Amino acid sequence: MSHFIEHLIFKGSSRFSSWDIAHLFDDMGAEPNAATSKEHTVVHARCLDQDLEQAFELLAEMVTRPTFAELDQEREVVREEVAMYEDSPAEVIHDDLATAVFGEHPLGRPIIGHTETLARMDRETVGAYHDAHYVNPGIVVAAAGHVEHERLCELAARHFRPEPGAVVPQSSLGPPLPRHVAHFTLKDTEQYHVCLGGLGPRRADPGRFAAFVVDTILGGSWSSRLFQEVREKRGLAYSVYSYASLYADTGTTAVYVGSRGEAVGDALRVILEVLGGLEDEITEAAVTRARNHLKGQTVLSMESPGSRMQSLGRSVLMDLPVLSADDVLELIDAVTIDDARAAVRRYWDLATWSTACIGPDPEPYRAVTQGFAWEEQ
Numbered sequence: 001m002s003h004f005i006e007h008l009i010f011k012g013s014s015r016f017s018s019w020d021i022a023h024l025f026d027d028m029g030a031e032p033n034a035a036t037s038k039e040h041t042v043v044h045a046r047c048l049d050q051d052l053e054q055a056f057e058l059l060a061e062m063v064t065r066p067t068f069a070e071l072d073q074e075r076e077v078v079r080e081e082v083a084m085y086e087d088s089p090a091e092v093i094h095d096d097l098a099t100a101v102f103g104e105h106p107l108g109r110p111i112i113g114h115t116e117t118l119a120r121m122d123r124e125t126v127g128a129y130h131d132a133h134y135v136n137p138g139i140v141v142a143a144a145g146h147v148e149h150e151r152l153c154e155l156a157a158r159h160f161r162p163e164p165g166a167v168v169p170q171s172s173l174g175p176p177l178p179r180h181v182a183h184f185t186l187k188d189t190e191q192y193h194v195c196l197g198g199l200g201p202r203r204a205d206p207g208r209f210a211a212f213v214v215d216t217i218l219g220g221s222w223s224s225r226l227f228q229e230v231r232e233k234r235g236l237a238y239s240v241y242s243y244a245s246l247y248a249d250t251g252t253t254a255v256y257v258g259s260r261g262e263a264v265g266d267a268l269r270v271i272l273e274v275l276g277g278l279e280d281e282i283t284e285a286a287v288t289r290a291r292n293h294l295k296g297q298t299v300l301s302m303e304s305p306g307s308r309m310q311s312l313g314r315s316v317l318m319d320l321p322v323l324s325a326d327d328v329l330e331l332i333d334a335v336t337i338d339d340a341r342a343a344v345r346r347y348w349d350l351a352t353w354s355t356a357c358i359g360p361d362p363e364p365y366r367a368v369t370q371g372f373a374w375e376e377q
Helices: 002-011 018-028 049-064 071-088 089-102 115-119 121-135 150-161 209-220 224-230 261-277 284-301 305-317 325-333 337-347
Strands: 032-037 041-046 181-185 192-198 239-246 252-261 356-361 373-376
Touching: 002 018, 002 032, 002 041, 002 071, 002 121, 018 032, 018 049, 032 049, 032 224, 041 049, 041 305, 041 325, 049 150, 071 089, 071 115, 089 181, 089 252, 089 356, 150 192, 192 239, 192 305, 192 337, 209 224, 209 239, 209 284, 209 325, 209 337, 224 239, 224 252, 224 261, 252 261, 284 325, 284 337
Parallel strands: 181 356, 181 373
Antiparallel strands: 032 041, 192 252, 192 356, 239 252
8 A cells, every 4th residue: 555655655645746757856857756665655756956845845745645546547557567577586595584584474465465455446545544644744855965954944844734732653563573485486487596594683772883884794795695605606696685674663684595406505504604614704803894894885885865865764753762883883883893793693593594585497496495384395
């Protein structure tokens, strides 16, 4: 529903038609866009400082007062997006892993939705969902660049009307329990696309920076163990990496690899060996190198106003401290070898991980997933 609304807000508001929105942003040379994650939607625009007021007004109208015009036509656009997405196994596999890791928990659902659920979304249902969630208590305004805070506050007061008594529904769900399943989807692909992963740190977890250090050592950089062992030394894959995703109550630590049928078994065996010996790879030299890498990436990301905007907005929306670049660098520097090894034991335990695969034949994958509860689609 949130993803569908992300599309629909560009189709017109009570004051601006979809054509008005398109040509007004074009006249400014601005770049509007939107994105939906598992826990929030962001609607944003990149514009010249002289056009701030007009861009702000347009965004506010789109978010708070959409008319949901052309709902049926946009439903077909989203169905095409779903079809395009489902033709991209390197993207779909991450949702398959989420389903394996989280099971029936809502975090296991794909953001983009399904064609059958899209078919049931009528104007009344969409409008009720919008009225419950897209109101003042649930909206955060964030900006970065050549903008004054006081001016932004004036614009927010003018364009976001008060909603007396409005209360944004809060989830009462707790974190899911660990699972240990292997999920296979049969598809005629050139490569096998495989993810392995388990529950990770939540967004406010004090140990999240230790997890970032471990993730960097494992598969987050060119010198990482996975990149070196799977790609550089053995040539078993072009793309292999690890990642960590943080949510309100839990998170995910994961590994991805794409490999041909004749190599996927060996690639997975190497990955499992690396994961099994990960704690031994956490040396002082490795931790120092990972900290330096993370600090460099943090500083470079701050050169983008868009990244700063997103970071500010997420922190306020998720009720987290707003950290400066220096604050983040200090927290990264504070990670010790003991912190990193503790994170490995907590979040990289293969006995609590699940795995997902998309490929043309289950047998190469089945051979290296003994001990997992098997799920086939």
